[in-house]
Amino acid sequence: MQTTHTTHVTNSQKPQMQPSFHPVIQRIFDKRDMGPKEITEFLSWDLKAMPSLTSMKDLDISSKRVIEAMDNGEKIAIYGDYDVDGTTSCALLYHFFKMIDVEVGLIQPSRFIEGYGIHPPSVDKAHEDGYKVMITVDCGITNNEAADRAKEIGIDLIITDHHKDARDVMPDAFAIINPNRRDEPENSELRALAGVTVGFALAVQIREDLIARGQDIPSLYPLLQFAAIGTICDLAKLNPTNLKIVRHGLKQIPTTQYHGIKAFFSPEERKRGFVPSEKLSFNIGPLINSKGRLDHPEKALQLLTIEDDKKAFEFYSHLEICNKERKFIQAEVFNSAKEQVLKSLDGKEHVASIVYSADWHEGVIGIVASKLVETFKVPAIVFTNSEQDGIIKASARSAGDLNLFDCLAENSELFLKFGGHKAAAGLSMPKENLSVFKKNMLETISKVPAIQRTVQNYFDVEIEPHEINPKLLKELEMLEPFGMGNQKPLFKMKNFRLDSFDLLKDVHVRWNLSSKKDPTCKLKGISFNYIGKWGIAHPEDLYNAQERDDDELTAYFTLGVNHFNGNQYIQLMIERIES
Known part of the structure; x- marks a missing residue:
């Protein structure tokens, strides 16, 4: 990451390495085979030591097109996924464009109507609304049909995503910024970036290009707060790059100027000065996610973009109510799913929890899948009915080191839609394929050694x-x-x-x-x-x-x-x- 213009970290901001550690901390480092060099790198806050975020493909042409749109007064839309990563990505780019006095439109789909990703009807609607440039965040890498439609009607689609490049060919979009696209370096640290940081990279590139032509643009350092939230809540791997990004984001939160972020913290919490990452994963993330799980995610995005404390409190209160409802629904679905699993146990090895009910709420099946993994220590795939007759949807969660995405890909001919990561994925398919899918998946997973596909009891x-x-x-x-x-x-x-x-x-x-x-x-x-x-x-x-x-x-x-x-x-x- 080139930080000449984006941040300035003084020595006083970096925690000083202690000459010796508490014996327990030292034992943790020893267990991880970390010597002095590895410990120093692990504890580092030095943003200048990160790989350049602007090294990703298509950032240059994307920045030039956005700046051209700004110069010509063309309308720009930000289209983001409905989860925490997508919502924080939208908020980050909204605040970035506000910094440079550019108004952008914000679009988020409904989980239950449009579903995950960007689709031709959304592109058509954007065209009707006069948008000439659409920037996706945290989605788009598998949405070839939407890219084709955008090209057909004259919208320049810039895809920013971090999900796996899983189609036979990449979308024919104006630009694709994704550290996991097929032609990015296999060993790049940037492959671990959350979608929100890919969006941040676009902002960094635009800022550098504007500065190069003589404009005075504010520091983007405050935007790392959104990157921290999205990175932790999307379970992005905390490699050295992500550790630094999240540390600097968390550091700013107690004195944040963003009303929506401030709403998640009591005055007492802000006075403490230290924000544990668990506050993000167990409180902020579920609250932001709750709205998108039950209906439309717009209230969460409005909270993160509002510029009024009173309104922020109203939106936050709305999310709290919604999250309580989500917890109630989730408990009912989990108990029902757990009973299905328990009834299926026949004394043989339990390879995976694959369950289905037409009545389960689609918005909580991902969390239920995670809780089934936690309970039974094996991968879980939870199906329920979709909005479309005869079509079922699933959320899948892995266990241990199993690459569940690859296991699912072996059965992709059964699916209508499919995408995700090694540890988590989603799919939809005709209900009639369920029995074949279950048989195939159990066979596929059982071929993997048990130690790799189960949650192992461990301690540090x-x-x-x-x-x-x-x-x-x-x-x-x-x-x-x-x-x-x-x-x-x-x-x-x-x-x-x-x-x-x-x-x-x-x-x-x-x-x-x-x-x-x-x-x-x-x-x-x-x-x-x-x-x-x-x-x-x-x-x-x-x-x-x-x-x-x-x-x-x-x-x-x-x-x-x-x-x-x-x-x-x-x-x-x-x-x-x-x-």
Whole structure:
């Protein structure tokens, strides 16, 4: 990334490398085979050390066409997917064009009407509305028909995307900016970019071209806030490039000037100064996604582009209500899907969870697929009816290191539409193909060694109760952001006693633990939605098991800080306890 004009990072902005780390942190680095050089690179905030974002193909011609449209007063539209990545991409480009005093139109499809991607009817509508240039964000790489239609009616379609280039030929668009297009370098770090950062790269190129002709253009550094949200929530791999992008985006959020981003944080959260990536993945992402899951995503995009605190609060409140409804629907669908899986278990190896119901809400099947993977530790594909009679849609999620996209591609002749990544994909097909699909997929997946296609129980390092202290928590912050490719460290702990537990709302568990070696060393833990989990021991059974001399409890958890009523304490986020 060429940062001469986009950012300026002073030495004071970079966290200084500590000469030594907490023993637990050092053990994490050792487990990852990281020496001093690798540790320095991993902890780096240096944007100048990134590969140039403007090295991607077609950025130059795209920038020239956009600038030509600006000069000639031609209308420009931004067309984005309805998920977090697409929504933050739209918002990022909206704010960029606002910086340079250019008005653009924002278009997002409905999951239930247009479906994923850009299609000829949307191109026709844009033509009717007078747009001469359409820029897709987070979609378009497989939408050849839309590109053909755009060319036919005189719209210059600029595709910015990061999904796999999966058709026989690429779309015949004016330009395609995608680090995963077939002719980009296989070993490029940019292949891990989220769609929002591909959109950011276009903004960087346009800015550089405008500066080259003598214009004074503001820094694009604040836009990295949107890139951080989209990157974390779209589960983009946190390689060195994405780590730097997200770190700089998160750093700005406590003092953000964007009203929509500010709405997600209480004044107390902003005062803390540090934004954990989990706030994005477990709070902001689901809220932004909720609207697009249940009807049209426009309220989320309006929130991220609004310039009024009061209106931002109204849109945020709307998303909160919508998210509560989404959670209720999701719970119903998940319980129904889980029952289907449990009924299908016949004592043989459970290779994949492939389930279908006509009544399930299409907007939550992706989350349900993820929860099925979490529950049964194998890939999951969840089908439901589409808007079109006789056609069913599915969301698929992988497990372990399985490339589920490639497994699905072996059966692509059964599909009407298909796209995605190694870990997640979507498809639609005639309902009559379901039984053949299920048979074929189970055969395909079963050929892969089980260790590659199942979620393996693992932990990063073992830890003693007395090692859990504020210094460890502070140094864990240096490892942020956590996400795909840089998971939050999962600890294994023995040598403790379960002193007591409390059930909260019949499903959550609050744990009170103490060190066996030093009973004054007390630890608090929490497990959400623990009761009723498949294959998990009840707290009462665990409490009783420790009373037997030959049984020792083992806990697996991540670490966090609980902020409550102005107080804070270290909290173990317990995944499971075993005897």
